[in-house]
Amino acid sequence: MTITPRSPRLLLLSAVVLTVLGVALLGMPHGQEPSAPEPSSTATADPSSAASAPPADDKVTVKTAPPTAPAASTPSVLESALPPHGEGVAGDRAVQQTLEAAWPSDLPAADERQLLTAGRALLRADATGVGRTRWPDVFPDSGQAVVPAFATARFRIQAAIARRDGRPNKAVVHLVWAGTDRGGTFTDLRITDLFFTRTLKKGEPTWTPQPRI
Structure with a gap:
Protein backbone atom coordinates (compact mmCIF):
# COMPACT_ATOMS: atom_id res chain seq x y z
CA MET A 1 0.00 0.00 0.00
CA THR A 2 1.52 3.33 -1.04
CA ILE A 3 2.21 6.22 1.30
CA THR A 4 -0.60 8.68 0.65
CA PRO A 5 -1.22 10.67 3.84
CA ARG A 6 -4.58 12.39 3.90
CA SER A 7 -3.70 16.06 4.05
CA PRO A 8 -5.19 19.31 2.75
CA ARG A 9 -1.86 19.71 0.90
CA LEU A 10 -2.90 16.88 -1.43
CA LEU A 11 -6.13 18.65 -2.35
CA LEU A 12 -4.29 21.95 -2.77
CA LEU A 13 -1.61 20.32 -4.89
CA SER A 14 -4.22 18.68 -7.11
CA ALA A 15 -6.09 21.97 -7.51
CA VAL A 16 -2.92 23.89 -8.43
CA VAL A 17 -1.79 21.29 -10.97
CA LEU A 18 -5.23 21.22 -12.59
CA THR A 19 -5.64 25.00 -12.54
CA VAL A 20 -2.23 25.89 -14.01
CA LEU A 21 -2.33 23.22 -16.68
CA GLY A 22 -5.95 24.07 -17.49
CA VAL A 23 -5.13 27.75 -17.94
CA ALA A 24 -2.13 26.82 -20.08
CA LEU A 25 -4.36 24.73 -22.31
CA LEU A 26 -6.90 27.53 -22.66
CA GLY A 27 -4.08 29.90 -23.59
CA MET A 28 -2.88 27.74 -26.47
CA PRO A 29 -3.39 29.41 -29.88
CA HIS A 30 -6.27 28.14 -31.93
CA GLY A 31 -6.91 28.50 -35.63
CA GLN A 32 -8.37 31.89 -36.39
CA GLU A 33 -12.06 31.73 -37.11
CA PRO A 34 -13.73 34.11 -39.57
CA SER A 35 -15.59 36.93 -37.90
CA ALA A 36 -19.34 36.70 -38.08
CA PRO A 37 -20.88 39.37 -40.34
CA GLU A 38 -22.53 42.18 -38.45
CA PRO A 39 -26.29 41.78 -38.73
CA SER A 40 -28.17 44.36 -40.75
CA SER A 41 -30.48 46.69 -38.86
CA THR A 42 -33.32 45.65 -41.17
CA ALA A 43 -32.64 41.91 -41.06
CA THR A 44 -34.99 39.64 -39.16
CA ALA A 45 -33.30 37.42 -36.52
CA ASP A 46 -33.56 33.67 -37.03
CA PRO A 47 -34.75 32.17 -33.70
CA SER A 48 -33.39 28.71 -34.51
CA SER A 49 -29.86 29.98 -35.29
CA ALA A 50 -29.86 32.20 -32.22
CA ALA A 51 -30.80 29.25 -30.03
CA SER A 52 -28.04 27.05 -31.42
CA ALA A 53 -25.25 29.66 -31.43
CA PRO A 54 -22.87 29.54 -28.43
CA PRO A 55 -22.78 32.60 -26.15
CA ALA A 56 -20.31 35.19 -27.36
CA ASP A 57 -18.57 35.38 -23.97
CA ASP A 58 -18.06 31.63 -23.45
CA LYS A 59 -14.25 31.92 -23.50
CA VAL A 60 -14.22 34.84 -21.07
CA THR A 61 -16.53 32.99 -18.70
CA VAL A 62 -14.23 29.97 -18.64
CA LYS A 63 -11.13 32.04 -17.98
CA THR A 64 -12.67 34.05 -15.17
CA ALA A 65 -14.47 31.16 -13.47
CA PRO A 66 -13.27 30.03 -10.00
CA PRO A 67 -10.13 27.87 -10.40
CA THR A 68 -11.29 24.98 -8.27
CA ALA A 69 -13.08 22.43 -10.42
CA PRO A 70 -15.77 20.16 -8.94
CA ALA A 71 -14.44 16.78 -7.90
CA ALA A 72 -16.64 15.02 -10.41
CA SER A 73 -15.08 16.89 -13.34
CA THR A 74 -11.46 16.52 -12.21
CA PRO A 75 -10.56 13.44 -14.34
CA SER A 76 -11.82 14.97 -17.58
CA VAL A 77 -10.18 18.35 -16.92
CA LEU A 78 -6.88 16.69 -16.03
CA GLU A 79 -6.99 14.44 -19.08
CA SER A 80 -7.57 17.35 -21.45
CA ALA A 81 -4.84 19.52 -19.91
CA LEU A 82 -2.00 17.01 -20.16
CA PRO A 83 0.03 15.70 -23.09
CA PRO A 84 -1.40 12.63 -24.86
CA HIS A 85 -0.87 9.24 -23.26
CA GLY A 86 2.23 7.50 -24.54
CA GLU A 87 4.26 10.69 -24.70
CA GLY A 88 6.30 9.50 -21.71
CA VAL A 89 8.65 11.94 -20.05
CA ALA A 90 7.84 14.70 -22.53
CA GLY A 91 5.21 16.18 -20.23
CA ASP A 92 7.14 15.83 -16.97
CA ARG A 93 8.91 19.16 -17.30
CA ALA A 94 5.59 21.02 -17.37
CA VAL A 95 4.49 19.26 -14.19
CA GLN A 96 7.78 20.18 -12.47
CA GLN A 97 7.44 23.81 -13.53
CA THR A 98 3.88 23.85 -12.22
CA LEU A 99 4.98 22.70 -8.77
CA GLU A 100 7.85 25.17 -8.61
CA ALA A 101 5.61 28.06 -9.65
CA ALA A 102 2.95 27.13 -7.09
CA TRP A 103 5.39 26.82 -4.16
CA PRO A 104 8.48 29.05 -4.34
CA SER A 105 11.55 27.54 -2.70
CA ASP A 106 11.86 28.28 1.04
CA LEU A 107 14.64 25.88 2.11
CA PRO A 108 18.44 26.12 1.93
CA ALA A 109 19.74 24.41 -1.20
CA ALA A 110 21.56 21.70 0.78
CA ASP A 111 18.42 20.80 2.75
CA GLU A 112 16.31 20.75 -0.38
CA ARG A 113 18.73 18.39 -2.14
CA GLN A 114 18.83 16.04 0.85
CA LEU A 115 15.04 15.98 1.15
CA LEU A 116 14.50 15.37 -2.57
CA THR A 117 17.01 12.51 -2.61
CA ALA A 118 15.43 10.91 0.45
CA GLY A 119 11.87 11.51 -0.74
CA ARG A 120 12.46 9.97 -4.15
CA ALA A 121 14.15 6.91 -2.64
CA LEU A 122 11.44 6.48 -0.02
CA LEU A 123 8.62 6.68 -2.57
CA ARG A 124 10.40 4.21 -4.86
CA ALA A 125 10.89 1.80 -1.94
CA ASP A 126 7.23 2.07 -0.98
CA ALA A 127 5.87 1.60 -4.50
CA THR A 128 8.25 -1.07 -5.80
CA GLY A 129 9.58 -2.70 -2.62
CA VAL A 130 13.18 -1.94 -3.65
CA GLY A 131 15.36 -0.48 -0.87
CA ARG A 132 12.94 -0.83 2.04
CA THR A 133 15.67 -2.05 4.37
CA ARG A 134 17.08 1.48 4.32
CA TRP A 135 13.98 2.69 6.17
CA PRO A 136 13.33 0.24 9.05
CA ASP A 137 11.28 2.79 10.99
CA VAL A 138 9.00 3.40 8.02
CA PHE A 139 8.86 -0.23 6.84
CA PRO A 140 9.05 -2.44 9.95
CA ASP A 141 8.39 -5.52 7.78
CA SER A 142 11.24 -4.70 5.39
CA GLY A 143 12.99 -7.99 6.19
CA GLN A 144 10.08 -9.98 4.82
CA ALA A 145 9.37 -10.77 1.20
CA VAL A 146 7.09 -8.10 -0.24
CA VAL A 147 5.09 -8.30 -3.45
CA PRO A 148 5.59 -4.87 -5.02
CA ALA A 149 2.48 -2.84 -5.75
CA PHE A 150 4.10 -1.34 -8.86
CA ALA A 151 6.52 -2.72 -11.43
CA THR A 152 10.02 -1.33 -10.97
CA ALA A 153 10.58 -0.96 -14.72
CA ARG A 154 7.38 1.06 -15.18
CA PHE A 155 7.76 3.36 -12.17
CA ARG A 156 8.70 7.01 -12.79
CA ILE A 157 8.77 10.12 -10.63
CA GLN A 158 7.46 12.91 -12.83
CA ALA A 159 8.17 15.86 -10.55
CA ALA A 160 9.19 16.64 -6.97
CA ILE A 161 9.74 19.63 -4.70
CA ALA A 162 10.69 19.98 -1.02
CA ARG A 163 9.30 22.78 1.13
CA ARG A 164 8.96 23.78 4.78
CA THR A 185 -2.85 -0.65 -15.41
CA PHE A 186 -0.68 2.41 -16.04
CA THR A 187 -1.62 5.71 -14.44
CA ASP A 188 0.23 8.98 -14.12
CA LEU A 189 -0.09 12.16 -12.04
CA ARG A 190 -0.33 10.21 -8.80
CA ILE A 191 0.32 12.53 -5.85
CA THR A 192 2.15 11.65 -2.63
CA ASP A 193 3.28 13.85 0.26
CA LEU A 194 6.12 12.61 2.46
CA PHE A 195 6.84 14.36 5.75
CA PHE A 196 10.27 14.77 7.36
CA THR A 197 11.69 16.04 10.65
CA ARG A 198 15.18 17.49 11.00
CA THR A 199 17.16 15.69 13.71
CA LEU A 200 20.78 15.25 14.72
CA LYS A 201 22.49 12.06 13.62
CA LYS A 202 26.08 11.57 14.79
CA GLY A 203 26.21 15.29 15.49
CA GLU A 204 25.11 16.23 11.99
CA PRO A 205 21.66 17.59 11.10
CA THR A 206 19.69 15.20 8.92
CA TRP A 207 16.14 14.88 7.65
CA THR A 208 14.32 11.81 8.97
CA PRO A 209 11.03 10.57 7.46
CA GLN A 210 8.08 10.40 9.80
CA PRO A 211 6.73 6.87 10.34
CA ARG A 212 3.46 5.99 8.68
CA ILE A 213 0.40 6.24 10.91
Whole structure:
Protein backbone atom coordinates (compact mmCIF):
# COMPACT_ATOMS: atom_id res chain seq x y z
CA MET A 1 0.00 0.00 0.00
CA THR A 2 1.52 3.33 -1.04
CA ILE A 3 2.21 6.22 1.30
CA THR A 4 -0.60 8.68 0.65
CA PRO A 5 -1.22 10.67 3.84
CA ARG A 6 -4.58 12.39 3.90
CA SER A 7 -3.70 16.06 4.05
CA PRO A 8 -5.19 19.31 2.75
CA ARG A 9 -1.86 19.71 0.90
CA LEU A 10 -2.90 16.88 -1.43
CA LEU A 11 -6.13 18.65 -2.35
CA LEU A 12 -4.29 21.95 -2.77
CA LEU A 13 -1.61 20.32 -4.89
CA SER A 14 -4.22 18.68 -7.11
CA ALA A 15 -6.09 21.97 -7.51
CA VAL A 16 -2.92 23.89 -8.43
CA VAL A 17 -1.79 21.29 -10.97
CA LEU A 18 -5.23 21.22 -12.59
CA THR A 19 -5.64 25.00 -12.54
CA VAL A 20 -2.23 25.89 -14.01
CA LEU A 21 -2.33 23.22 -16.68
CA GLY A 22 -5.95 24.07 -17.49
CA VAL A 23 -5.13 27.75 -17.94
CA ALA A 24 -2.13 26.82 -20.08
CA LEU A 25 -4.36 24.73 -22.31
CA LEU A 26 -6.90 27.53 -22.66
CA GLY A 27 -4.08 29.90 -23.59
CA MET A 28 -2.88 27.74 -26.47
CA PRO A 29 -3.39 29.41 -29.88
CA HIS A 30 -6.27 28.14 -31.93
CA GLY A 31 -6.91 28.50 -35.63
CA GLN A 32 -8.37 31.89 -36.39
CA GLU A 33 -12.06 31.73 -37.11
CA PRO A 34 -13.73 34.11 -39.57
CA SER A 35 -15.59 36.93 -37.90
CA ALA A 36 -19.34 36.70 -38.08
CA PRO A 37 -20.88 39.37 -40.34
CA GLU A 38 -22.53 42.18 -38.45
CA PRO A 39 -26.29 41.78 -38.73
CA SER A 40 -28.17 44.36 -40.75
CA SER A 41 -30.48 46.69 -38.86
CA THR A 42 -33.32 45.65 -41.17
CA ALA A 43 -32.64 41.91 -41.06
CA THR A 44 -34.99 39.64 -39.16
CA ALA A 45 -33.30 37.42 -36.52
CA ASP A 46 -33.56 33.67 -37.03
CA PRO A 47 -34.75 32.17 -33.70
CA SER A 48 -33.39 28.71 -34.51
CA SER A 49 -29.86 29.98 -35.29
CA ALA A 50 -29.86 32.20 -32.22
CA ALA A 51 -30.80 29.25 -30.03
CA SER A 52 -28.04 27.05 -31.42
CA ALA A 53 -25.25 29.66 -31.43
CA PRO A 54 -22.87 29.54 -28.43
CA PRO A 55 -22.78 32.60 -26.15
CA ALA A 56 -20.31 35.19 -27.36
CA ASP A 57 -18.57 35.38 -23.97
CA ASP A 58 -18.06 31.63 -23.45
CA LYS A 59 -14.25 31.92 -23.50
CA VAL A 60 -14.22 34.84 -21.07
CA THR A 61 -16.53 32.99 -18.70
CA VAL A 62 -14.23 29.97 -18.64
CA LYS A 63 -11.13 32.04 -17.98
CA THR A 64 -12.67 34.05 -15.17
CA ALA A 65 -14.47 31.16 -13.47
CA PRO A 66 -13.27 30.03 -10.00
CA PRO A 67 -10.13 27.87 -10.40
CA THR A 68 -11.29 24.98 -8.27
CA ALA A 69 -13.08 22.43 -10.42
CA PRO A 70 -15.77 20.16 -8.94
CA ALA A 71 -14.44 16.78 -7.90
CA ALA A 72 -16.64 15.02 -10.41
CA SER A 73 -15.08 16.89 -13.34
CA THR A 74 -11.46 16.52 -12.21
CA PRO A 75 -10.56 13.44 -14.34
CA SER A 76 -11.82 14.97 -17.58
CA VAL A 77 -10.18 18.35 -16.92
CA LEU A 78 -6.88 16.69 -16.03
CA GLU A 79 -6.99 14.44 -19.08
CA SER A 80 -7.57 17.35 -21.45
CA ALA A 81 -4.84 19.52 -19.91
CA LEU A 82 -2.00 17.01 -20.16
CA PRO A 83 0.03 15.70 -23.09
CA PRO A 84 -1.40 12.63 -24.86
CA HIS A 85 -0.87 9.24 -23.26
CA GLY A 86 2.23 7.50 -24.54
CA GLU A 87 4.26 10.69 -24.70
CA GLY A 88 6.30 9.50 -21.71
CA VAL A 89 8.65 11.94 -20.05
CA ALA A 90 7.84 14.70 -22.53
CA GLY A 91 5.21 16.18 -20.23
CA ASP A 92 7.14 15.83 -16.97
CA ARG A 93 8.91 19.16 -17.30
CA ALA A 94 5.59 21.02 -17.37
CA VAL A 95 4.49 19.26 -14.19
CA GLN A 96 7.78 20.18 -12.47
CA GLN A 97 7.44 23.81 -13.53
CA THR A 98 3.88 23.85 -12.22
CA LEU A 99 4.98 22.70 -8.77
CA GLU A 100 7.85 25.17 -8.61
CA ALA A 101 5.61 28.06 -9.65
CA ALA A 102 2.95 27.13 -7.09
CA TRP A 103 5.39 26.82 -4.16
CA PRO A 104 8.48 29.05 -4.34
CA SER A 105 11.55 27.54 -2.70
CA ASP A 106 11.86 28.28 1.04
CA LEU A 107 14.64 25.88 2.11
CA PRO A 108 18.44 26.12 1.93
CA ALA A 109 19.74 24.41 -1.20
CA ALA A 110 21.56 21.70 0.78
CA ASP A 111 18.42 20.80 2.75
CA GLU A 112 16.31 20.75 -0.38
CA ARG A 113 18.73 18.39 -2.14
CA GLN A 114 18.83 16.04 0.85
CA LEU A 115 15.04 15.98 1.15
CA LEU A 116 14.50 15.37 -2.57
CA THR A 117 17.01 12.51 -2.61
CA ALA A 118 15.43 10.91 0.45
CA GLY A 119 11.87 11.51 -0.74
CA ARG A 120 12.46 9.97 -4.15
CA ALA A 121 14.15 6.91 -2.64
CA LEU A 122 11.44 6.48 -0.02
CA LEU A 123 8.62 6.68 -2.57
CA ARG A 124 10.40 4.21 -4.86
CA ALA A 125 10.89 1.80 -1.94
CA ASP A 126 7.23 2.07 -0.98
CA ALA A 127 5.87 1.60 -4.50
CA THR A 128 8.25 -1.07 -5.80
CA GLY A 129 9.58 -2.70 -2.62
CA VAL A 130 13.18 -1.94 -3.65
CA GLY A 131 15.36 -0.48 -0.87
CA ARG A 132 12.94 -0.83 2.04
CA THR A 133 15.67 -2.05 4.37
CA ARG A 134 17.08 1.48 4.32
CA TRP A 135 13.98 2.69 6.17
CA PRO A 136 13.33 0.24 9.05
CA ASP A 137 11.28 2.79 10.99
CA VAL A 138 9.00 3.40 8.02
CA PHE A 139 8.86 -0.23 6.84
CA PRO A 140 9.05 -2.44 9.95
CA ASP A 141 8.39 -5.52 7.78
CA SER A 142 11.24 -4.70 5.39
CA GLY A 143 12.99 -7.99 6.19
CA GLN A 144 10.08 -9.98 4.82
CA ALA A 145 9.37 -10.77 1.20
CA VAL A 146 7.09 -8.10 -0.24
CA VAL A 147 5.09 -8.30 -3.45
CA PRO A 148 5.59 -4.87 -5.02
CA ALA A 149 2.48 -2.84 -5.75
CA PHE A 150 4.10 -1.34 -8.86
CA ALA A 151 6.52 -2.72 -11.43
CA THR A 152 10.02 -1.33 -10.97
CA ALA A 153 10.58 -0.96 -14.72
CA ARG A 154 7.38 1.06 -15.18
CA PHE A 155 7.76 3.36 -12.17
CA ARG A 156 8.70 7.01 -12.79
CA ILE A 157 8.77 10.12 -10.63
CA GLN A 158 7.46 12.91 -12.83
CA ALA A 159 8.17 15.86 -10.55
CA ALA A 160 9.19 16.64 -6.97
CA ILE A 161 9.74 19.63 -4.70
CA ALA A 162 10.69 19.98 -1.02
CA ARG A 163 9.30 22.78 1.13
CA ARG A 164 8.96 23.78 4.78
CA ASP A 165 6.02 22.34 6.68
CA GLY A 166 5.13 25.12 9.08
CA ARG A 167 8.22 24.99 11.34
CA PRO A 168 11.95 25.20 10.53
CA ASN A 169 12.52 21.58 11.59
CA LYS A 170 9.60 20.23 9.58
CA ALA A 171 9.47 19.67 5.82
CA VAL A 172 7.31 17.98 3.22
CA VAL A 173 8.29 16.50 -0.13
CA HIS A 174 5.58 16.76 -2.78
CA LEU A 175 5.92 14.06 -5.45
CA VAL A 176 4.00 13.46 -8.67
CA TRP A 177 4.63 10.05 -10.20
CA ALA A 178 3.51 7.39 -12.65
CA GLY A 179 3.52 3.62 -12.58
CA THR A 180 2.01 0.32 -13.70
CA ASP A 181 0.30 -1.66 -10.96
CA ARG A 182 0.17 -5.44 -10.52
CA GLY A 183 -2.93 -5.59 -12.71
CA GLY A 184 -1.06 -4.00 -15.62
CA THR A 185 -2.85 -0.65 -15.41
CA PHE A 186 -0.68 2.41 -16.04
CA THR A 187 -1.62 5.71 -14.44
CA ASP A 188 0.23 8.98 -14.12
CA LEU A 189 -0.09 12.16 -12.04
CA ARG A 190 -0.33 10.21 -8.80
CA ILE A 191 0.32 12.53 -5.85
CA THR A 192 2.15 11.65 -2.63
CA ASP A 193 3.28 13.85 0.26
CA LEU A 194 6.12 12.61 2.46
CA PHE A 195 6.84 14.36 5.75
CA PHE A 196 10.27 14.77 7.36
CA THR A 197 11.69 16.04 10.65
CA ARG A 198 15.18 17.49 11.00
CA THR A 199 17.16 15.69 13.71
CA LEU A 200 20.78 15.25 14.72
CA LYS A 201 22.49 12.06 13.62
CA LYS A 202 26.08 11.57 14.79
CA GLY A 203 26.21 15.29 15.49
CA GLU A 204 25.11 16.23 11.99
CA PRO A 205 21.66 17.59 11.10
CA THR A 206 19.69 15.20 8.92
CA TRP A 207 16.14 14.88 7.65
CA THR A 208 14.32 11.81 8.97
CA PRO A 209 11.03 10.57 7.46
CA GLN A 210 8.08 10.40 9.80
CA PRO A 211 6.73 6.87 10.34
CA ARG A 212 3.46 5.99 8.68
CA ILE A 213 0.40 6.24 10.91
